[in-house]
Amino acid sequence: MLLHNLKGTRLRILPIAVGLLRHGFTCLLPDSRGHGASGGELITLGALEKYDVAEWVRLLRRDPAISAVYGLGLSLGASTLIQSLTIPVDFQAIVADSTGADPAHPYQYLSDRFNLPVMLTGPLGWPFVELMTWNARLRYNLRIERASPLEAIRSARVPVLLIQGTDDWLIPVQYARRLHAANLQYTELWEVPGAGHARVSNVAPEYPQRVLDWFTRH
Numbered sequence: 001m002l003l004h005n006l007k008g009t010r011l012r013i014l015p016i017a018v019g020l021l022r023h024g025f026t027c028l029l030p031d032s033r034g035h036g037a038s039g040g041e042l043i044t045l046g047a048l049e050k051y052d053v054a055e056w057v058r059l060l061r062r063d064p065a066i067s068a069v070y071g072l073g074l075s076l077g078a079s080t081l082i083q084s085l086t087i088p089v090d091f092q093a094i095v096a097d098s099t100g101a102d103p104a105h106p107y108q109y110l111s112d113r114f115n116l117p118v119m120l121t122g123p124l125g126w127p128f129v130e131l132m133t134w135n136a137r138l139r140y141n142l143r144i145e146r147a148s149p150l151e152a153i154r155s156a157r158v159p160v161l162l163i164q165g166t167d168d169w170l171i172p173v174q175y176a177r178r179l180h181a182a183n184l185q186y187t188e189l190w191e192v193p194g195a196g197h198a199r200v201s202n203v204a205p206e207y208p209q210r211v212l213d214w215f216t217r218h
Contacts, residue, residue, distance in 0.1 A: 001028045001056055001069065003077025005198050006043070006100065009036035013074060016201065019208045025215075026066060030056055032077070045076065045103055047147035050084040057089050068092040070215045074198045075171075076100045082149040082179075085156045093218035095211050096149075097163040098171060098198040099179060103133075104148035112172040153183050160187045161214045165195025165203075188214075 002020075004012040010029035017027040032049055033040035042048075053071075060069050071094045073081040078096035085091070101109050110121035133145055153160065160183075164176035173191060180189040190210060192200045201207040 001030075001053070001060065001071045001081075003030070003032060003053070003071070003073040003080055004035070005075035005077060005098075007035070008074070011036075013072070013077070016072060016208070016211070020212070020215075023212055025070075026060075026063075028056060028060060032080070042142075043076075044142060045100065045144060045147040046080040046083040046149070047142060047144060049076075049080045050087060050089075053080060053084040054087050054089045057084075057091065061090065070094070070218075072097065072211065074098060079147070079149045082156070082160065083147060083152045085158055086152045088158075091158050093159040093161070093215055095161045095163065095214055096179075097200060098165065098168060099149055099162065099176065101171060102148050102150050102175070103144045104146065104151060109175070112174045113170075150179060150182060153179050153187065156183055156186050158186065159214075159218050161210075162187055162189045163192065163200050163207075163210075164189065165192050165197065165200050167194055168197045170197040 002013045002017050004010055010031050013029060017029055020027055031038040033052060034043045057069050060066050069091055071081040071091050073096055075098050078098060079100040081094050082096055107118050107122045107125055110125045111118045137143060162176050162180055164173050166173050176189055180187045192204050195203045
């Protein structure tokens with residue numbers, strides 16, 4: 001299963017799927033809710049999307065020819081896959097490329113993003129963060145602060161390859177390091193110098209082989 005980034009569609013991740021198809025994988029490329037051909041207008045950063053992932057995995061598991069299910073996600077897709085492990089979902093292994101922001105730790109994100117201490121980003125970011133949180137809660141009855149890849153990965157028992165570009169303008173590399181540190185036993189971190197957000201495959205020729213090796217190892 002391959003999941004695209006925020007504001008993207010299944011076409012964004014098609015080139016990666018083509019490489020996997022050539023090695024005998026069956027690939028499912030759904031559009032996430034609120035994207036492409038899928039319905040819905042509310043994007044919940046993984047809070048509800050993780051349940052969609054569970055249904056898609058069940059669909060794949062109905063095919064007797066499929067012996068194991070793997071996941072690869074870009075940005076929001078990566079965050080969603082990691083969060084789905086709390087349900088749990090029957091993945092053999094996951095590749096999380098440029099994992100998206102963590103609504104459960106907004107002040108830490110702002111600190112990493114703008115290279116400022118948390119004691120400063122807290123007061124400055126409080127109005128925006130609280131407005132976003134309460135709007136989601138009151139308007140949609142959604143606890144967006146529970147959409148946390150970091151909290152999900154702590155208890156994960158599925159191997160997760162974290163891929164992060166060191167020049168990611170959106171998600172600082174420190175966040176990927178924090179995800180890795182939260183579960184050293186089941187995660188591996190590949191940092192790619194010079195790569196931007198969800199652009200590692202564009203600058204690292206070894207990307208297809210690293211992904212393939214991760215899946216075949218598990």
